[in-house]
Amino acid sequence: MGKVVGFEISSQNPEKAVEFYSNVFDWKVADPQWDYWAVNTKGEDVGIGGGISKGPTDYPHGTRIQIEVDSIDDSIKKAVDNGAAVVRDKMEFDSFYLAYLIDPTGVGFGLVQRK
Incomplete structure (x- = not known):
């Protein structure tokens, strides 16, 4: 994780x-x-x-990393509890879930959970 x-x-x-x-x-x-x-x-x-x-429009240019997690729901909650903001809530794709967040310093990142 x-x-x-x-x-x-x-x-x-x-x-x-x-x-x-x-x-x-x-x-x-x-x-x-x-x-x-x-x-x-x-x-x-x-x-x-x-x-x-x-x-x-909410992220017109730049680079963000994607971090694999065991539970995207738990990781979103933990990130928010620690000051992150959700930009795009959990989205479902064929073989994975993906969400975009911003950490408390303003850096964007993605969370990925494989199905």
Whole structure:
């Protein structure tokens, strides 16, 4: 629990960001789904995957880490009890749940629970 499992780069011009990161760092980028381009940074070495997305109005640009947790509901409650604010409550996807929060210092992060 608490392992950083990914990152998300939010951009108002995600196509340009995809082109930049794939050209400069040779990241492998998948075709988009829901304005989200999955990114493989690993190559032959160890690294974390992530994605580039069309930034929403509440997070138009920037990078946030995604932290894997055993229970997203318990982790949201614990984070809020310790001063975090929920930006997007638990969302359900095919194989995981995802929520976005802001810590007490203003840094955004995601919580991920695999199904």
